[in-house]
Amino acid sequence: MFRRSGSPERDMIWAALLGGLLTLVLLYFSRRRQDNEPPLDKGALPWLGHALEFGRDAAKFLARMKEKHGDVFTVRVAGQYITVLLDANSFDSVLNDTVSLDFVKSKNQLLERIFFLKLPGLQPAAEREWMEQHFHGFRLSNLSGTMKANIESLLLSDVKGGSASGWRQDGLFNFCYSLLFRAGYLTLFDSADNVTAIYKEFRKFDKLLSKLVRGSLKKGETHTVNSSRKRLWELLSADWLSRASGSISWQQSYNRFLEKEGVDMEMQRRASLLQLWTTQCNNGPAAFWLLGFLLTHPEAMEALKSEIRQFNLQDPAVRHQTSGSPDSRRTPVFDSILSETLRLTAAVLISRVVVGDKVLRMASGQQYKLRRGDKVILFPFLSPQMDPEIHLEPQSFKYDRFLNIDMSMKDTFYKNEGRLKYYTMPWGAGRHACVGKEFAVATIKQFVFFILTHFDLETCDPQAKLPPVNPSRYGLGMLQPEGELQVRYRLKRSQPET
């Protein structure tokens, strides 16, 4: 038998007191907008705030918030308050501040979540310097030359033994990603033995990356990611440990640098996967979108082919350049097509943690206070890249958007009559901008140039359109398609030509 602890009236009084106390606690801890802070939008769900909408399609969500609040606002996402700045003219207030805004904290949180990687003793400035040295000057030329040779030999060996007609069929995304990943791996990492297995395992990992970043993996998916990560660590370290002598690869050299910085073997193994991701996850998707736009925009394809025809391809000096043709020549049409492709498909989130008192100074003169512990992000995909006030019909692919009439590069774009410093930002900006930009540009050019001069490439369905973007990839760098564009390709009968 239960003994009642009190009368029903007393229970009700206790319940009311508890309820009141809880409300007071919630009110105390619940955040309100204070003077001079950006508009605050906490979302309807307690703690989660806007997490679900943000994760589903960050571009759509942030566009909705911009419509509602303007160029700067604070949203709650899974307990974290994030101030979003979408005025390209004010980006320097974030990019140039290394005192009140911290890049490393934000990056380290991601490294731990994705790669189980902790590099506490590593000096970010020393790492950056190492990276810059290895992607510039003669080292860059060597890497580009090796990359060119790898692209060509993989492409040629892949088409060997095809059907009698010589045609091969594939999804364009898989074709580009697989080819550039393997060529990139052979250039920067090690032996050829594991390259296909590493590519396959990496794609499994990469497919679940957006869910991993947002912490929304389902049970089975967590298992897939964990075993994929482990398998990749094994595959990558098997290669690097087996090469004790001879010339050392970029990857081995990076590991030596980590060792000197006091990073232990286990973390070096884990860092290999981070470097694989950083160096290989953007080129393939970028080449896919570029070739996809060319195949679905005949006027762009014709303009590019006409530019390529102008090279004297019979000139041995051009044909045998090791640092890669045509990247060392002027290619304004190519450059404009690449910039336009990246404007439409590069979608990085630039993120900083507020670590000190921060006043965000807008180009308009307005100032906003940011709170310590919050994050601040830039999402250049939305603005400047897709901003209709900067780029006419921003959703359309215009191959000559970055070309002046005299065929020089167009770099004058305006908003509110002010000339923009940042009119497209596929490579990020400031001291953490992409360190592999020149290598990436050379690689994409070499690949596309070689395809167009040595292969016939066409869509299987002449009416085919590019597949839509996978919306969960916004914020992770180069976008990926949802679906494929089926293409067929074969070696040209007479070569090289366009």
Ligand code: HEM
């Ligand atoms: C189309 C291809 C590429 C695009 C669009 C791209 C874009 C970017 C962006 C936006 C960042 C800055 C991320 C941030 O602010 O958090 C970045 C960083 C970086 N990228 Fe790239 N990237 C590409 C290809 C490459 C390649 C091929 C390499 C090397 C082989 C590379 C190496 C790096 C490295 C090492 C960093 C880190 C820099 C740092 O933390 O200081 N990238 N990339």
